[in-house]
Amino acid sequence: MVVLYVFSPSAASIVLVLAVARIPVYLRTARAEAAELRSRLFVDAARTFGTGSWATIRRHVAPSVLPTLLTVAALDFCFVMLAESSLSFLGIGIQPPDVSWGLMVAQGRQELQSAWWIALFPGLAIVLTTVSATVLASWARMATDPGQRWREGVRRSGRRARWSRRASAGPAARGSALAEADTTAVPVGSRPAGTGQSTAADVLVVEGLSVDVHTPAGPVHVIRRVGFSVRSGETLALLGESGCGKSMTAHAVAGLL
Numbered sequence: 001m002v003v004l005y006v007f008s009p010s011a012a013s014i015v016l017v018l019a020v021a022r023i024p025v026y027l028r029t030a031r032a033e034a035a036e037l038r039s040r041l042f043v044d045a046a047r048t049f050g051t052g053s054w055a056t057i058r059r060h061v062a063p064s065v066l067p068t069l070l071t072v073a074a075l076d077f078c079f080v081m082l083a084e085s086s087l088s089f090l091g092i093g094i095q096p097p098d099v100s101w102g103l104m105v106a107q108g109r110q111e112l113q114s115a116w117w118i119a120l121f122p123g124l125a126i127v128l129t130t131v132s133a134t135v136l137a138s139w140a141r142m143a144t145d146p147g148q149r150w151r152e153g154v155r156r157s158g159r160r161a162r163w164s165r166r167a168s169a170g171p172a173a174r175g176s177a178l179a180e181a182d183t184t185a186v187p188v189g190s191r192p193a194g195t196g197q198s199t200a201a202d203v204l205v206v207e208g209l210s211v212d213v214h215t216p217a218g219p220v221h222v223i224r225r226v227g228f229s230v231r232s233g234e235t236l237a238l239l240g241e242s243g244c245g246k247s248m249t250a251h252a253v254a255g256l257l
Helices: 002-006 011-038 041-048 053-090 101-111 117-144 146-167 171-179 246-254
Strands: 202-215 218-231
Touching: 002 011, 011 053, 041 053, 041 246, 053 101, 053 117, 101 117, 202 246, 218 246
Parallel strands: none
Antiparallel strands: 202 218
């Protein structure tokens, strides 16, 4: 308000002032999101595979940061529009003969007794636009965020599966579904858990994995003699309480320590 009051109010001045005032919001948001993603395991995995810094930013960091920035931009649009309307209403924003909804409300305020619609409809336009921008922010987040798209795809797949089951309901369909059941699963108890005994079908074998952390007080033994093997197509889950060494084991196997 001080800058616009000292200098001549105009559209260029108000755009410059609002841009300078709102840029730090985007910079802080982008930096915080990038710093959080930098410590995630998929970024470490990309570095392990030899991906460069700019390629990592383009492929892994930017797709996760841009949805947040788009949401902030859509919500910030509401703030900027309300700020411009308020400044124009006070007489230090857009000046005649230029047109602004805030300026129209200020000019129609003097005619509330005889022509109330002159101020009502510009104010209603401000309300509808800000509400629409808020809804657009929610949609942009869902449409651009990879995590949100994945959840939406799961919901759509579930709906399609339910419709297909309803369409194929009947004894014959159930019998064919049972006949096509997967028979390649490994039977429970066929291999002892926690062992590193390798076979020809194993794609990952870990035997006697130990990790020590060197501290000023001496080495600390965090993992001792961990062993397991994973076959092609299998999924292995490491379960345990917090601090038992699950993340350290994964980092060590991936070569990140």
